[in-house]
Amino acid sequence: MKKLLPILPLAAAMILSGCVNLAPDYERPAAPVADQWPMGESYKTSEMKRESLPEWQDFIRDERLHKVIELALANNRDLRISALNVEKARALYGVQRAELFPTVAARASNTASDVRGGMSTTHSYTAQLAMSSYELDFFGRVRNLTEQALQSYLQSEDAQRTAQGSLIAEVAMAWLTLSADRAQLTLQEETLKSQEESFRLVEESYKYGAASQLDYEQARTTVAAARAQIASYVRAVAQDRNALELLVGAKVDEALLPETLVLDSTLPASMPDGVxxxxLLNRPDIMSAERGMISANANIGVARAAFFPSISLTAAAGSTGGAMHLSDLFAKGTGIWNFAPSISLPIFTGGANLANLRAAEASQQIAAATYEKSIQTAFREVADALATEGTVERELAARRDYAEAAGRAYELSNSRYKHGAAAYTEVLDAQRAKVSADQQLITAELARASSMVTLYKVLGGGTRIAQPAAADGKVSE
Incomplete structure (x- = not known):
């Protein structure tokens, strides 16, 4: 029992450690946005609801795009950096959390000394368990520092989730853009064939005096313009593919690329239930902003703790002796112990502690404003996406009607010219209108396909990180 007496003060102090937390109680601010999504003519499709957002594997319906996204998730370097940042933050949190516990180390030494000119050698053996300086966290300084490290780690996870959601959306958008530019290239190639045929007919007519030189030169300009457009879209397709492969982080097989625009590559857009x-709280960037507030709250606790005493303990217990043999080290009467508490009381700091507290309080207010701005920005992004969803179908239908009418007008004007009932300028005007209408239709179809990806992204879709599979094939917790 006597051997335990020296340890009792240490045990009592450790039990009492951490009784006070000076950090303010955390309360989530009210979201500074409306209680419902915008309503009106632009937002008709916002009435579509589902219980929750689908996983990206279900949202992406085109098998080729699905495989490209899987390839990107495995190879994209930005996403890889985000994952490594999570590992780094987890390790740093472990380092900081270790300060909540005392550090105990075993020490042993042997000191040999020569006496009487080598006539004899004496040995001194020591063995002990030692606790290095351990701060008793009476005022929560260490716990709040640990809370900050935890929030930093969780923010790194949020950043990884944000990066994944953005990557999935960017890959889908790049894939769709490539498909649209390939459709534009096909359109220009078909237009060039038509214009070359028209130019051949005009050239023949010009040779025999049936067409003017003006008709001839105008026909020639349309062919040159079409060739320039083809070169432009050839370049755009190459650049689109380069952009896609940068996002993917690897070469993309041609079999996984679209030949033309795919409108049903994703599920129809819909809204999850809830205000x-x-x-919006499901978005990882909003979660990250809230963790910033929690971290700032903990920082106030750290700053407040600086006004109070800091108590540290150092202790050791073991055995020592001057025996000739190591086996005598733990013999009777060789036990030793020491217990060295210390206290540091701030008396004069030149106002540094007060300034640190004021800075921590200001940082907390900044974090709250940042969180509120993140909510407002997210609300605006969703509202914009809903406005697009509410109007893009009507625009697409109108563009289809316009393209159909322009095509019919071109056929009629071309027929009138061949029968001598119209000037060639009428044909050129109709042809330009047709090509422009077809181009705008492809752009509208791209907007239709892209709008569903955008809405999915801004609602926080695609941000669930898949857990690595365990050795037995089960998903690890």
Whole structure:
């Protein structure tokens, strides 16, 4: 029992450690946005609802795009950096959390000394368990520092989730853009063939005096313009593919690339149930902003703790002796112990502690404003996406009607010219209108396909990180 007496003060102090937390109680601010999504003519499709957002594997319906996204998730370097940042933050959190516990180390030494000119050698053996300086966290300084490290780690996870959601959307958008530019290239190639045939007919007519030189030169300009457009879209397709492969982080097989625009590559757009403030909280960037507030709250606790005493303990217990043999080290009467508490009381700091507290309080207010701005920005992004969803179908239908009418007008004007009932300028005007209408239709189809990806992204879709599979094939917790 006597051997335990020296340890009792240490045990009592450790039990009492961490009784006070000076950090303010955390309360989530009210979301500074409306209680419902915008309503009106632009937002008709916002009435589509589902219980929750689908996983990206279900949202992406085109098998080729699905495989390209899987390739990107495995190879994209930015996403890889985000994952490594999570590992780094997890390790740093472990380092900081270790300060909540005392550090105990075993020490042993043997000191040999020569006496009487080599006539004899004496040995001194020591063995002990030692606890290095351990701060008793009476005022929560260490716990709040640990809370900050935890929030930093969780923010790195949020950043990884944000990066994944953005990557999935960017890959889908790049894939769709490539498909649209390939459709534009095909359109220009078909237009060039038509214009070359028209130019051949005009050239023949010009040779025999049936067409003017003006008709001839105008026909020639349309062919040159079409060739320039083809070169432009050839370049755009190459650049689109380069952009896609940069996102993917690897070469993309041609079999996985679209030949033309795919409108049903994703599920139809829909909204998850819930008021805006609930829906937006699922976005990892909003979660990250809230963790910034929690971290700032903990920092106030650290700053407040600096006004109070800091108590540290150092202790050791073991055995020592001057025996000739190591086996005598733990013999009776060789036990030793020491217990060295210390206290540091701030008396005069030149106002540094107060300034640190004021800075921590200001940082907390900045974090709250940042969180509120993140909510407002997210609300605006969703509202914009809903406005697009509410109007893009009507625009697409109108573009189809326009392209059909322009095509019919070109056929009629071309027929009138061949029968001598119209000037060639009428044909050129109709032809330009047709090509422009077809180009705008492809652009509208791209907007239709892209709008669903955009809405999915801004609602926080695609941000769930898949857990690595365990050795037995089960997903690890």
């Amino acid at each position: 805006p403030s609930e829906v």
